[in-house]
Amino acid sequence: xxxxxxxxxxxxxxxxxxxxxxxxxxxxxxxxxxxxxxxxxxxxxxxxxxxxxxxxxxxxxxxxxxxxxxxxxxxxxxxxxxxxxxxxxxxxxxxxxxxxxxxxxxxxxxxxxxxxxxxxxxxxxxxxxxxxxxxxxxxxxxxxxxxxxxxxxxxxxxxxxxxxxxxxxxxxxxxxxxxxxxxxxxxxxxxxxxxxxxxxxxxxxxxxxxxxxxxxxxxxxxxxxxxxxxxxxxxxxxxxxxxxxxxxxxxxxxxxxxxxxxxxxxxxxxxxxxxxxxxxxxxxxxxxxxxxxxxxxxxxxxxxxxxxxxxxxxxxxxxxxxxxxxxxxxxxxxxxxxxxxxxxxxxxxxxxxxxxxxxxxxxxxxxxxxxxxxxxxxxxxxxxx
Amino acid sequence: xxxxxxxxxxxxxxxxxxxxxxxxxxxxxxxxxxxxxxxxxxxxxxxxxxxxxxxxxxxxxxxxxxxxxxxxxxxxxxxxxxxxxxxxxxxxxxxxxxxxxxxxxxxxxxxxxxxxxxxxxxxxxxxxxxxxxxxxxxxxxxxxxxxxxxxxxxxxxxxxxxxxxxxxxxxxxxxxxxxxxxxxxxxxxxxxxxxxxxxxxxxxxxxxxxxxxxxxxxxxxxxxxxxxxxxxxxxxxxxxxxxxxxxxxxxxxxxxxxxxxxxxxxxxxxxxxxxxxxxxxxxxxxxxxxxxxxxxxxxxxxxxxxxxxxxxxxxxxxxxxxxxxxxxxxx
Numbered sequence: 001x002x003x004x005x006x007x008x009x010x011x012x013x014x015x016x017x018x019x020x021x022x023x024x025x026x027x028x029x030x031x032x033x034x035x036x037x038x039x040x041x042x043x044x045x046x047x048x049x050x051x052x053x054x055x056x057x058x059x060x061x062x063x064x065x066x067x068x069x070x071x072x073x074x075x076x077x078x079x080x081x082x083x084x085x086x087x088x089x090x091x092x093x094x095x096x097x098x099x100x101x102x103x104x105x106x107x108x109x110x111x112x113x114x115x116x117x118x119x120x121x122x123x124x125x126x127x128x129x130x131x132x133x134x135x136x137x138x139x140x141x142x143x144x145x146x147x148x149x150x151x152x153x154x155x156x157x158x159x160x161x162x163x164x165x166x167x168x169x170x171x172x173x174x175x176x177x178x179x180x181x182x183x184x185x186x187x188x189x190x191x192x193x194x195x196x197x198x199x200x201x202x203x204x205x206x207x208x209x210x211x212x213x214x215x216x217x218x219x220x221x222x223x224x225x226x227x228x229x230x231x232x233x234x235x236x237x238x239x240x241x242x243x244x245x246x247x248x249x250x251x252x253x254x255x256x257x258x259x260x261x262x263x264x265x266x267x268x269x270x271x272x273x274x275x276x277x278x279x280x281x282x283x284x285x286x287x288x289x290x291x292x293x294x295x296x297x298x299x300x301x302x303x304x305x306x307x308x309x310x311x312x313x314x315x316x317x318x319x320x321x322x323x324x325x326x327x328x329x330x331x332x333x334x335x336x337x338x339x340x341x342x343x344x345x346x347x348x349x350x351x352x353x354x355x356x357x358x359x360x361x362x363x364x365x366x367x368x369x370x371x372x373x374x375x376x377x378x379x380x381x382x383x384x385x
Numbered sequence: 386x387x388x389x390x391x392x393x394x395x396x397x398x399x400x401x402x403x404x405x406x407x408x409x410x411x412x413x414x415x416x417x418x419x420x421x422x423x424x425x426x427x428x429x430x431x432x433x434x435x436x437x438x439x440x441x442x443x444x445x446x447x448x449x450x451x452x453x454x455x456x457x458x459x460x461x462x463x464x465x466x467x468x469x470x471x472x473x474x475x476x477x478x479x480x481x482x483x484x485x486x487x488x489x490x491x492x493x494x495x496x497x498x499x500x501x502x503x504x505x506x507x508x509x510x511x512x513x514x515x516x517x518x519x520x521x522x523x524x525x526x527x528x529x530x531x532x533x534x535x536x537x538x539x540x541x542x543x544x545x546x547x548x549x550x551x552x553x554x555x556x557x558x559x560x561x562x563x564x565x566x567x568x569x570x571x572x573x574x575x576x577x578x579x580x581x582x583x584x585x586x587x588x589x590x591x592x593x594x595x596x597x598x599x600x601x602x603x604x605x606x607x608x609x610x611x612x613x614x615x616x617x618x619x620x621x622x623x624x625x626x627x628x629x630x631x632x633x634x635x636x637x638x639x640x641x642x643x644x645x646x647x648x649x650x651x652x653x654x655x656x657x658x659x660x661x662x663x664x665x666x667x668x669x670x671x672x673x674x675x676x677x678x679x680x681x682x683x684x685x686x687x688x689x690x691x692x693x694x695x696x697x698x699x700x701x702x703x704x705x706x707x708x709x710x711x712x713x714x715x716x
Contacts, residue, residue: 219403222693224647226654227685234673235414317535321655324537325670343541344659350548359538366533
């Protein structure tokens with residue numbers, strides 16, 4: 001690996017300041033990797049961010065103020081409201097209490113377009129753990145409490161504004177995060193299965209097998225990926241259900257993306273093939289499968305995890321682009337790309353820049369996966385120094 | 386070198402053949418073929434096609450027989466006559482639809498490629514030589530952002546600012562008054578006035594990636610003992626940098642032709658869509674949506690072929706520039 005980032009060049013080495021040489025020599029490999037990873041501040045922060053995202057994904061129905069089918073035709077393309085903790089110009093002067101300003105609407109006499117403005121006189125009470133739409137947490141537990149929401153569920157509380165259809169952008173974003181992030185993660189896992197099996201076989205056996213697998217990989221890599229994705233996605237029947245479409249799109253993305261992982265794995269197997277522990281395992285009578293997956297694979301599993309984390313962003317970006325172009329997921333399924341379709345007409349976008357918030361989310365999550373991957377890659381080899 | 390060349394060309398031929406197979410599969414994936422689509426169209430217009438007409442049409446377009454025969458017919462038509470099939474949407478041969486747009490696509494991509502190189506080289510070298518400086522951190526940060534932002538998002542942000550500041554979006558590649566004019570300086574300037582947005586949008590990811598590669602390569606090279614040795618001998622920093630490490634760090638320029646070209650072409654799909662450029666991107670998307678598969682398949686194939694040729698050129702250049710690569714295969 002030629003890419004190294006600054007923290008690893010730190011001549012202090014991997015041992016944390018708190019522990020001496022003694023602690024270092026006794027620590028397990030996992031502990032060493034963790035110590036090295038911790039030194040990469042950005043990676044650590046990103047890891048927390050991703051952990052937070054996973055919690056949001058798991059508790060999606062609870063976190064979102066409204067359900068994913070919620071639509072308020074009274075407030076279309078309304079701007080974001082600011083969440084306020086106190087009120088100074090209310091009827092009784094200064095007053096505590098979580099609230100947002102309601103909206104006043106104004107219709108342009110010529111274009112007939114209605115624009116909304118926050119109206120400080122109209123106070124919408126907001127509470128934590130309020131009753132709202134009913135849902136089933138994890139698809140099992142019936143609940144109606146939401147993390148945050150208007151105390152009266154018919155009041156408007158749109159912290160990120162609304163879409164052109166009058167859907168709450170924040171709620172949609174929470175649901176979209178579940179879809180887009182899981183496409184990335186599941187897709188990479190599928191790609192990983194393919195990549196690790198073919199990469200292992202290719203690197204371990206070498207010779208003709210290796211040659212054949214490498215040519216196939218070169219071929220797939222030589223076809224530009226987005227047109228290939230588009231071509232495959234175009235064949236899906238338009239009346240396909242959202243769930244089936246989700247899985248097929250994920251699989252299509254994975255079928256194109258496994259090659260990079262396979263190369264990485266193959267390189268590692270090739271390098272380890274002539275090590276003594278492999279020869280001794282072979283002389284011990286272990287089967288090929290056992291040698292590959294019990295003896296060799298664990299010795300570079302941290303590299304594999306780093307490679308996995310680095311290939312998730314590509315998957316997420318691909319899904320976003322595909323869905324945005326209208327060839328990936330489609331409404332009523334909601335993903336970041338589907339959300340951003342709303343912003344693609346410039347006449348709409350110019351009056352409603354908040355429609356780009358999902359884009360911010362894409363950038364943040366992709367950056368976070370990249371940093372975590374970089375941090376893991378640098379930390380993956382704790383014995384390097 | 387001849388052996389190296391021969392092997393690369395052989396690989397390329399095999400890859401092209403395989404690509405043609407993939408494209409043929411894509412063309413045949415949606416249910417129905419060109420003739421069924423035609424039949425539906427005629428039925429809509431109230432003039433039905435008899436079974437005999439259908440059969441004749443099938444024979445004419447090479448759609449009779451099994452898939453292998455169909456593939457062979459399709460492939461030989463392309464290889465021997467350059468006949469890419471009929472576009473259902475445009476009711477014209479695919480080649481006629483594509484030809485005027487292919488030139489623009491290649492022109493936009495090549496200009497963007499040149500600008501990408503012109504930007505990435507100084508930035509990458511600067512950020513490697515001045516590692517850990519404020520400038521380097523700024524470059525690295527912008528680079529990370531550039532790689533993490535989908536190109537259509539950059540385009541949307543540009544459009545937003547363009548509309549709020551100038552009140553309009555420069556769409557297309559020429560202003561109405563210049564579109565039909567003959568080529569002159571005015572038209573050229575007008576073209577560049579329109580080209581800069583697609584260029585920024587398409588090129589950002591490429592610049593970000595290339596800067597990162599050049600920076601890493603040069604950093605690796607600068608840590609080599611020979612650099613220390615030369616420095617110890619008293620070679621001034623400027624000539625030292627120019628004479629050795631820079632030459633090695635230049636390799637990515639050549640090797641990027643392979644991966645940056647498809648990146649630019651793909652950027653074109655997205656940007657062409659928003660800014661309505663006269664390039665291949667928008668019609669590829671339209672063709673896929675209406676399942677005009679000969680058109681879509683042909684465009685995918687052309688994009689792939691351009692990529693493969695780009696890779697071949699970059700492999701050959703690399704082999705010529707760097708003996709380690711040329712001889713590496715013959716161990």
